[in-house]
Amino acid sequence: MRISIVHQPIQAVTADVLIVNLFEGVKAPAGATNAIDTALNGALRRAFDLGDFRGRLNETAVFYSEERIAALRVLVVGLGPIAEFTIDRARQASGTAMRRARDLGCKRVATIVHGAGSGGIDPQAAAQATIEGALLGAYQFREHKANPENGRQIDEIFIAEFDTAKLDAIRAGVDAGVIMADAINDARRLVNLAPNYLNPVTLADEFTAMAARVGLRCEVLDEQRIRAENMGAVLGVAQGSHVPPRFIVFEHAPAGHENDAPLVFIGKGVTFDTGGYSIKTADGMLTMKGDMAGAAAVSGAMQALAGLKLPMRVIGLTPLVENMIHGGAMRPGDVLTSRSGLTIEVVNTDAEGRLILADALDYARQFAPRAVVDIATLTSLASSAMGENMAACVLDNDDDLRSALLRASDAAGERIWPMPLWPDYADKIKSDVAELKNTGGARGGLGSSAIFLKRFVDGVPGAASYPWAHIDMAGMAFWSETRGYSPRGASGFGVRTLVQLTRIL
Numbered sequence: 001m002r003i004s005i006v007h008q009p010i011q012a013v014t015a016d017v018l019i020v021n022l023f024e025g026v027k028a029p030a031g032a033t034n035a036i037d038t039a040l041n042g043a044l045r046r047a048f049d050l051g052d053f054r055g056r057l058n059e060t061a062v063f064y065s066e067e068r069i070a071a072l073r074v075l076v077v078g079l080g081p082i083a084e085f086t087i088d089r090a091r092q093a094s095g096t097a098m099r100r101a102r103d104l105g106c107k108r109v110a111t112i113v114h115g116a117g118s119g120g121i122d123p124q125a126a127a128q129a130t131i132e133g134a135l136l137g138a139y140q141f142r143e144h145k146a147n148p149e150n151g152r153q154i155d156e157i158f159i160a161e162f163d164t165a166k167l168d169a170i171r172a173g174v175d176a177g178v179i180m181a182d183a184i185n186d187a188r189r190l191v192n193l194a195p196n197y198l199n200p201v202t203l204a205d206e207f208t209a210m211a212a213r214v215g216l217r218c219e220v221l222d223e224q225r226i227r228a229e230n231m232g233a234v235l236g237v238a239q240g241s242h243v244p245p246r247f248i249v250f251e252h253a254p255a256g257h258e259n260d261a262p263l264v265f266i267g268k269g270v271t272f273d274t275g276g277y278s279i280k281t282a283d284g285m286l287t288m289k290g291d292m293a294g295a296a297a298v299s300g301a302m303q304a305l306a307g308l309k310l311p312m313r314v315i316g317l318t319p320l321v322e323n324m325i326h327g328g329a330m331r332p333g334d335v336l337t338s339r340s341g342l343t344i345e346v347v348n349t350d351a352e353g354r355l356i357l358a359d360a361l362d363y364a365r366q367f368a369p370r371a372v373v374d375i376a377t378l379t380s381l382a383s384s385a386m387g388e389n390m391a392a393c394v395l396d397n398d399d400d401l402r403s404a405l406l407r408a409s410d411a412a413g414e415r416i417w418p419m420p421l422w423p424d425y426a427d428k429i430k431s432d433v434a435e436l437k438n439t440g441g442a443r444g445g446l447g448s449s450a451i452f453l454k455r456f457v458d459g460v461p462g463a464a465s466y467p468w469a470h471i472d473m474a475g476m477a478f479w480s481e482t483r484g485y486s487p488r489g490a491s492g493f494g495v496r497t498l499v500q501l502t503r504i505l
Contacts, residue, residue, distance in 0.1 A: 001138075002156040003131065003178060005171055006110070011039050011069040013160045016106035017062075018071035019097045021114050022048070023082045024055035031117045032160070033076070039069045044076060056080060057089060058096040058484060062104070071110060075101055082118065088413030090115040090129040095137025095485025102138050102154050109134075110158040113170060123166045127159065127173025128180070135181035136485040136492075141192040179307035180499070184492035186210065187293075187300035191477060191490035195272040195289040200238070200320035203271055203292065204246040207299055207318070211250060214306040221247035229339060229363065233355040234319050236336040236346070240276055240329025241322035247360075248295075250302045250316035260313040261370040263505060265302070265498055266360045268353045268376030269295030269320035276323050276349030277331055290490065291353070293477035294376040295320065297494030304499045312502055315367055319356040323349070335434045339363060340460045343434040351439040353378050354452050361456040365463060371401050371505060374453065375471040375494050381446050383475025391415035392476050392493070395450035397458060398467035404504045405469050405497070412496035416471060425451040446472065471497075 006013055010020075010032045020033040022044070029037050029044055037044040043063050047053045053061040057080030064073055077097040080089055093114050101109045111134065116126035138154055161170050190198065190206060198206075204220050211218030223244040226234055231247065238245035248269075253260070270291035274280060280288070295318035302316040330336070334346045336355065340362040344355065353376050364372050375392075382393045392409075394416050396402045402418060409416035425447035428440025436455055440448025450470050458465035476493040479486045 001135070001154060003159070003174065005159045005161060005167065005174060007161060007164065007167060009162055010035050010112065010160055013110045013158060014070040015108045015110035015158060016071070017073040017075050017101045017104065017109055018069070019075045019077060019101065019109065019111035021077050021079050021093060021112065022053070022055040023079050023085070023118065024057070025081060026055060032112045036069065036074055040065065040074065041068070054078065058092055060097060060100045073104070073106070079114065079119065085115065085119050086413070087115065087121060087125055087129045090119065090121065090126055091133035091413060092484030094130045094133030098134040098137045098154065099487070102152055105152050107155045108158070109154050109156070110160050112160055116166065122169070124169040124173035127170040128177035131157070131159065131174045131177035132181045133485040135178065136184060137487070139185050139188060139487055141189060141489055143189070144194060176308060180304050180496065183300040183304035183307065184495045186303060187296040187492040187495055188490040190296045190299070191290045191293050193289070198289070199243040199271050199322060200246045200269070201243055203269065203295070203320050204248060207248050210299060210303055214303050216302055216306045217251040217253070219249040221249070230337070231339045231359040232337040233339070233344060233359045234321060236330045236334065237323055237352045237355050238321040240326055241324040243322055246320040248316070248318040248320065250299070252302060252305045253313040254309065254311055257311060257313045262313040262315045262367050263502060264315045264317065264364045264367060264369040264372040265298045266317045266357060266364060266372065266374035267295035267298030268292065268357055268374070268378065269318045270353055270356070271320060271322050273323045273350070273352065274325055276325055276329055276352065278348045278350040279325065280350060287478055290477040291377050292320070293490070293493070294374070294473065297375050297492070297498065300492060300495035301498035304495060305502065310502055314502060315364070315369070317360045317364060319360050321356055323352045338456065340456055340463065342436065342455065342460060345431040345434040345437040347437045348439045351449070354449055355438060357453055358456045361453060362460065365466065369466050371398070371467040372457070373405065373469045373471065373498065373501065375473055375498070377474045377477050378472045379446060379449050379474055382472035385419070385446060386417060386475060388475045389479055390475070391417045392471050392473040393417055393419045393446060394469055394471050395419050395421040395446065396469035397421070397454060398469070401467045401469050405501055408500035408504050409497045412500045414493055414497045416497065419446050421447055421450050421454065
């Protein structure tokens with residue numbers, strides 16, 4: 001898709017459709033919207049006066065120019081009440097409008113920058129949100145369809161701006177928005193891929209190709225290397241599959257920052273999860289190709305960091321496994337020895353994500369990190385607590401890191417809500433035969449899964465601790481319905497938050 005910035009009066013921009021906006025409750029349009037309304041002899045104002053269009057967030061209306069302006073159509077998108085306007089609402093409106101334009105069959109789409117005028121948002125941030133929303137909203141996953149039923153797609157997007165003083169800021173915002181949207185859409189693609197197309201080996205290949213493309217360092221630990229690292233928890237989960245595990249180490253370290261204490265991101269990468277011998281229901285397996293959404297989020301964040309050339313050192317770790325069933329699969333009652341030396345009684349083979357994260361959390365220690373954040377589709381309890389597609393949960397051992405993460409998620413428009421991590425949860429995972437067991441049971445709560453992970457952060461005898469936060473994004477990997485800039489399917493959740501966190505810490 002071609003993207004360009006045009007510096008000319010809005011009425012003169014040639015396109016199949018021109019996208020403008022309106023706030024809810026505004027009696028008269030302003031700026032570019034007013035210029036278009038004037039050129040169309042007040043058509044927009046009449047629709048507003050009649051109640052046909054109210055400017056509600058993501059509401060759209062289409063008007064035909066009848067050659068009064070260069071564009072064939074005008075699409076007006078609602079921004080909602082001005083008092084509630086945010087960068088994410090600019091992103092939502094842009095995504096909604098771009099998808100509507102695509103469904104109309106428009107190939108060449110022009111849009112103003114949403115929020116840089118009456119919205120009061122910095123032009124660079126508004127431009128980034130506008131192009132991000134446009135590219136995210138227009139995204140379609142069609143890789144497994146030989147003849148997609150909707151072959152419509154946008155070929156070219158013009159960002160229209162007449163104010164010369166804003167052009168440099170808008171250009172910078174558009175460049176950043178393209179980088180972010182590409183990273184999120186690449187993460188979405190990986191989560192959407194069918195599990196027979198994506199397994200630990202092929203996902204590792206995807207990651208190495210991405211790293212080579214954007215200039216990231218990427219090391220792939222194969223099964224032999226994983227065994228040499230004594231990652232008994234990763235190997236325990238992987239032993240049920242004929243596809244061997246992989247462990248990916250990304251590194252973004254620009255010149256002058258090679259020796260900095262890094263921020264470390266860890267993403268759960270279970271490319272398919274049957275539950276093992278603690279088998280899931282048939283319906284429970286339907287979305288389990290997305291059990292690697294945490295790894296996709298880390299990959300997307302690392303891709304964006306490289307593209308944005310942010311001046312800091314960041315490490316990304318993604319253990320990749322399948323949790324399958326055959327004669328060699330781990331059983332309830334097995335005891336695994338983790339990389340840290342802590343032994344784990346497996347009481348439920350469907351609590352596998354925390355096992356591979358345990359080894360990754362211990363591996364992270366060698367980098368002497370300033371902070372570690374893991375992200376995973378870990379428990380159905382997170383989705384039950386927050387509601388499907390509502391929010392992820394965060395549990396942590398550091399107040400400052402939690403505060404930074406919540407600020408990052410708010411700025412990113414990705415909801416994350418803090419949950420308690422009381423020491424009492426540790427009672428739920430006491431084992432009679434090992435140091436700990438891998439689940440506190442159905443009533444163990446979110447806290448028992450996080451307290452398990454915490455043992456590998458600050459509960460390993462003789463090992464240094466570090467600030468750590470765990471994001472349980474269950475319920476956020478897939479959108480069940482289209483809204484704003486998020487089409488139904490894989491969401492790419494977490495990429496923006498992780499990138500934003502690097503700007504705050």
